[in-house]
Amino acid sequence: MTARIPLVAQWSFSQLLFSPRTAGMAILATTPVLMALVYRAAVALELAAQTSSFGVFSILTAAVSLPFVAPMLTLFYASGVVIDDAEAGTLHYFLTRPFARRDLLVGKMLGNLMIVMFLFVPPFVLCYYLTLAGSGWQELGSRFPTLVRDLMAASLGIFAYSGLFSLAGTVLKRPLLFGLFFVFGWQAAASIVPGAIRYLTVTHYMHSLMPHESFQSSLAGLIGQRSSGLEAVVALLAIGTATHALAVWIFTKKEL
């Protein structure tokens, strides 16, 4: 790792941390927490059964956090990996400094990943605690491996999404539109269509890693198209690595 990468990553993270975008994304990231609070309030008012607490966490994870919050957070940061600086008029100042373009983009992508994880992980863990805390410490402890596996699936998924959206941000003029189409158009359609097309989505591999049942994972299991855990891990790592590397290669050649 060259010396400039941590510097750029740290700078990007600090710039993003106090940006208006992060204020908006914090609201998105805490949506599952708000839902968990509503559930806790419902239990307190005896409007919901305490015994379903893990089921609630599963629903929030499989239907909100992993398929919606994780890709949206990643999209709104990773797609701006080049455009943010171009629009702010700061890109040319960086490109005429004596260090490799590769280091600039890698540093920025690392900064983006740091802010996404910073926004995603604490609310996710808080959501776990809020939904399961009412069932006692024993329940919290016994379900902990599930939390770890969810976080691993989320991290690998975010890595893969980051690569895809960074690549879009390096190549396209409107990467946000591409990302929205990818998440809500392509992936939504591909995950319910039988056949190999689902292997061209990130969500398929994330669902394969999740210990929760969801509509997509249930359907995939039903038609025998759920990947093994190892296959899913390898696929997500491969997607993330290849797309990040391609984004860097294009950026080093690109006129800006």
Next chain:
Amino acid sequence: MNPPVVELCAVSRWYGNVLGLSRVDLTFESGVTALLGPNGAGKSTLLKLVTGLLRPSSGTVSVFGAAPFANPDVHRKLGLVPEEEEFQARVNASDWLEYLMRLHGFDENAARERARKALHDVGLESASKRRVTSFSRGMKQRLRIAQAMAHDPEILVLDEPLTGLDPVGRHEVIDWIRDWGARGKSVLVSSHILHEVELMTREVVLMTAGKVMASGNIHEIRRLIDAHPHHILISTPEPRRLAGRLLDQVGLHSISFSEELQQVKLETREPDRFYELLANYVLEEEGTIHEVSSPDDNLEAVFHYLVE
């Protein structure tokens, strides 16, 4: 023998079907050289090629003997003041410069010291802890210049550096540029305003429509320019007072003002005397001027003359 500081050999640059630069052969050595031409002449394209932000479609560009595109060895010796554009660094001026110096390879202490000195040199020391987004156009332009000079580059490239500056600021920047050239450094500066260029250097490259029309000493060009009145636009909160002050000046071709727009428009055949008067108005009569700009109509006219 050392290679020229900058050398362009048969350089052309296309943007799709549009020709931005057409078979340009130029060399630049130490000292100040100005690229003079109307908007769209290819000045910014040439500067982007020199600073390695663009690659030539054909021909070769070399800076200190090396191709500058994405080349850290070239960028180590280069300072760039980019064309004025949106500049929204969401940090204070001191942190911004310090970060750029760290990117340049200086350690934390050296970067901080260079940032402090550069801000002092451009008169922004008192605003060093203010966010860049709150800066006026003139302050942003000073900051652009500070970041280009802070690492003491061998070649300074400035794209329309006087844009947005008030008369005092223009005077200061012109002095810095001349001083930089006098120290044996290379300065490449673009402008569409002849009389400003004339204050910086005698060496001029005249460009239009992506081609080099002429290069060399400024005197002959100046003679042609003076045959056409200079258009000048001044933003001021006191347009009536300023117009009254300028009304009886020798060489004034026409003048109009708008209280609503807070502007004075005028044409003059003696721009040098006019700018001197304007400086006096600010310094001695405590007049307020926000901005002075000069559309390049007069230069266009000269280029038409040259082309014909």
